[in-house]
Amino acid sequence: MAPVLALERVSCTFLSREDPSEGYTAVRDTTLVVGEGEFVSVVGPTGCGKTTLLNVAAGLLKPSAGTVTVLGRSLDGINTHAGYMFQTEALMPWRNTVQNVVAGLEFRGVAREEALERGDAWLKRVGLSGFGKRYPHQLSGGMRKRVALAQMLILDPRILLMDEPFSALDVQTRQLMENELLELWSADRKSVVFITHDLEEAISLSDRVVVLSAGPASHPIGDYTIDLPRPRDVAEIRLTPHFIEIHTKIWRAMKEEVLKGYAQQQRQ
Amino acid sequence: MAPVLALERVSCTFLSREDPSEGYTAVRDTTLVVGEGEFVSVVGPTGCGKTTLLNVAAGLLKPSAGTVTVLGRSLDGINTHAGYMFQTEALMPWRNTVQNVVAGLEFRGVAREEALERGDAWLKRVGLSGFGKRYPHQLSGGMRKRVALAQMLILDPRILLMDEPFSALDVQTRQLMENELLELWSADRKSVVFITHDLEEAISLSDRVVVLSAGPASHPIGDYTIDLPRPRDVAEIRLTPHFIEIHTKIWRAMKEEVLKGYAQQQRQ
């Protein structure tokens, strides 16, 4: 597998505006390589630097040190091969649901009618048909997340960067979305970086799970290949013994780390 | 148990601004009674109206029909006995972390020094000591949630309204927070309305779990008393057979509902 996205020895230090000499190093010396068609999940304690890494991969944040390579080229500016689903709300409040979903198509110059048609189809896929005319503030939290998902997926990007995409959804809707995502992914083997706090979700979706240490100066402390057979049904696969085995293994590693991080933060 | 908070036959219809004749009824004819010291979880498919109900309980949204009673009095305006942890980000961006945490104390006229001291203690409790001087935009999503939690809990309100408080946290931190919450709750038997998408979380924390139907016109379709013994440790209790039994029961009821709702939305 040729690497599609490679962060190598990346460090990110945030400056403090009041005191420029004092910075906060969120991520240090982190290497993350995603191959063609690989589905990589990143898990780690809250505040460890997952979003920061994703921002770097998207080209929105220049790392303080290290290199980012996309499809063999060093990344400069926005990563145009990637779609990014943000952790925070990023819908354009002045566009209604369907206009938000088709925004990317519009930017690419797709004809209005075709775009709207595809937008409607996508709204249906994320269970929101009938809500096309609502503005973001008229939607529930989970609905906004699904609009963001459709907004990203409609562009069919080569690389998917997803930051806790399903955490605001109920378990059932979540599984529907997960299956939707897996189907899409398997159709043309996209490369995915998927951030989640749900280890079960991570395992059931991924080829690989990367575990980050607690911040500051977070870095990967584990890299687990998930050799569960494909295609998978996210609901069923959780019950297989091999799944439970992997889960327990990663869980232990993480638990230690989190407790360490928590203690560290409390000591500060 | 005397009801501390009672929503009776509440309906909420949102007006469409363009066409006032056409409204969207999110919740219809819902009754939700929370007794003294009772911990009630509300679960339901995304977009069903959980947040809407919580807004009504907080006095932020006047229901289109029905009554709201708090401690025996009909609610008019803000519910001053309640603390509310919002689903969306609600920190004041112009206050740093500790200032946000002590905002409520400040509003109540607590002396500055005492407030800051208590604020620091609370920051430590939510694992954020050392981050007191950061502004919200310099925190990670999970950190912001924990600040919001501390902001609410520091006021020690009689009624806690919590809208997916832990969904942005990793499993371990989440369990720490859950235990923290249970401890606080058991100390002086607050009344809690807790919205979550994680059924396990709902069961392990609550005295009662209310399941809402899919929207539009959502209403409770199940009300399950959780007779697990207290005090509980949220991590351990999940492994008991009785827990699994309850879980399976509620799960079935919900799954049906979600699929129904999803189909309904897709049909629209």
Add this chain to the structure above:
Amino acid sequence: MPNSKGNRARNGRLRLRAFQVLLLALLLVIWHVLTSPTLLPPIYFAEANQAAFFFGEPVEVFARLWRWFASGEIYEHLWVTLVETLLAFLIGTVSGVVIGLWLALSPTASAVLDPYIKAVNAMPRVILAPIFFVWFGLGIASKVALGVTLVFFIVFFNVYQGVREVSPVVLANARMLGASPRQLLRHVYVPSAMSWVFASLHNSVGLAFVGAVVGEYLGSAKGVGYLIHQAEGFFDMNTVVAGILLLTAFALLLDWAVGLAERRLMVWQPRSIETERT
């Protein structure tokens, strides 16, 4: 019960209008009483008719307005002033938006030009009027130019700040969705700064009129400002006030149009949570 709800809303609006009309009537009465030499002993002024000397008398003012329209003599002047105002408003707004966007989005240009813009804004336009006359002649153009210098800065400063207040996440999202700089401008910066623009437009409407009238006042052969100047020469305050009232009415009209545009363009904004009470 949607009927009763409609009724209530309508009642509220009616009451509001009634209030406003009442207030207007009250003001007119106060004006009349204070300026009428015979009705009251002089309060503020030593002499009875001095108040009228400064504020005119409402009856006379309305008579004046009536005669202007009845004789048709006002149309020519009004037309000139309205054209000047509208042009100043449009040119000032467009240039304010364009230059505001440009400077907000190109930090170097803004850093270099910033002191110049502020310096020009601090220049007293009235004193510079002769230069405008040199450059733009004595006709409409010089008044438009004066109005533009008032409107431009109001719009400019707001657009400049508005663009910098764009949510960084929404911006990043649009960029990830493949928006080109032009598209970012059109689909992110402009809509996001829209409420800033409208705030400035409500202010500009008034100042566009001020620019036109003051320009005419300083030198012209036509326009409502010209009429006012003529009248001032012989202390004909009634005509002065009539002219000002006439223009104020048009300013409110233009503001209403701006408000209409605002309500249409800003439907997406979350107002306080809105439920129906049935």
Add this chain to the structure above:
Amino acid sequence: MPNSKGNRARNGRLRLRAFQVLLLALLLVIWHVLTSPTLLPPIYFAEANQAAFFFGEPVEVFARLWRWFASGEIYEHLWVTLVETLLAFLIGTVSGVVIGLWLALSPTASAVLDPYIKAVNAMPRVILAPIFFVWFGLGIASKVALGVTLVFFIVFFNVYQGVREVSPVVLANARMLGASPRQLLRHVYVPSAMSWVFASLHNSVGLAFVGAVVGEYLGSAKGVGYLIHQAEGFFDMNTVVAGILLLTAFALLLDWAVGLAERRLMVWQPRSIETERT
């Protein structure tokens, strides 16, 4: 390597300053060349020295400034104008903020008073100057009043809109945390509208000076506007321009102070994502 980084930033700032100075020098040279009767064949004007008649000559202007300060004659006038400006700025800002907050937070008052505010904003202040003189005399007060009428509306419209843009969730949160209406004002509305206020202040700084100078121009015994007016009587454009430049310098100074306050009060604002490059 923090050193090299510091250097780069410093270099950037130096380059910027150099640019600005260069631009200033260029403008001065153009001004000099165009107004000097001997340097160029007349371009725009028919006669060679006509440009100087309108724009003054830079050498003369600076000589004038030098003499003003050398002889000390300017201090008295400058002091008066600065006091007027600062008072107008302060009073206008405070009243704009207060009334803006009030109307934004009380929908009935705003609905009733809205047309009146807009009407007053559309009134040409210059024409109304006599009334100011009646009310406030010929001293400092009338100039302050004129300046206030300019500053007030700018601040008002922005505060009014700024308050209505407060995030509903943040507002709801503060209310749930027990904030009284007063505390909401102080801890939510005001900080949230702060960037709106500052946008308007950058604009107001200039207009406060304009108000003071125009007020002096219309009737006074002291102040830079008085000097300008006097010079105009003699067609002494050099003095006029010197006066304007002097005030512009002070306007930039005041604006810088506003910028300083802004940077201090707005530290909390997310700017574009900021990482360190080491």
Add this chain to the structure above:
Amino acid sequence: QGAIEKKEVHVAVGGKASLYYLPLTIAEQLGYFKDEGLSVTISDFSGGSQALRAVVGGSADVVSGAYEHTLNMQPKGQYLQCFVQQGRAPQIAIGIATAKAKDYKSPKDLKGLKVGVSAPGSSTHMILNHFISTGGLKPSDISVIGVGLGATAITALKSGQIDAVSNTDPVMTKLEQDGDVKIIADTRTLRGTEQVLGGPMPAGCLYAPVDFIRKNPGTVQGLTNAIVRADKWIHSASPQDVLRTVPESYLLSDKALYLFSFNKVKEAISPDGVISDAGARTALKVIPTFNPEVKAKEIKLELTYTNEFVKKANAKYK
């Protein structure tokens, strides 16, 4: 008489409604310009110096304004020439507030008082300075406040913010009528002008750049003809005729005031448009003491006025 070189003429005036420029208004109202084949646009400015600027800047052709500006402008390298006169006295009066009048005997009693002028540096200021110099006072012995030509001037005096005022009509007449001032110097009459300035002094003129006059003699002749006719008409007309002729808007506020002022200044309106050499010399004597930039020796007085056109006009309209 030559052909008309420029039919469209733009006249700039500062305060058209004022009696100072009555001949211009009369010529316009009675169609005298049209009779000469001219199409005249009159732009009104907030002051005489603004009107002058419009002509220097090239946006208007001819100024209707005070003669003295032709002298003021020479040091600036601007050569303007007056070709027909509208008024032969400056029509400025100085009045002292009634309350202070009892202490006033001679100009030197103005010492230390606050005196309002229309604008610092303007003709009202100049007349005032000249007047106090006859009492041996220096300009710095009084404090001068700019109060404009309108309502501000009246209030400033009535409210006691100034002790005396130097202004034109209708301000002075209005104050007189209301009994607020006692006139202490009056250049609205020939005798008063003689007393204050030591000779006649040309006031409102039509003047234009020398170049313009040289290039457009036919046009200038036309303008001159019209003004001379108006001058003559005013002196032969009854006050009622004047009231009927001036635009209605001039009379709106106070017909009596207008009439009263008119009767006062009628004498100061030039009977034939001729600029007297004595008047020009008075100006040359008075102005340099006020505006130090104007140095009497350097002024080419002969360039500042010409009676060439007026003579022809008087020959045509007896």
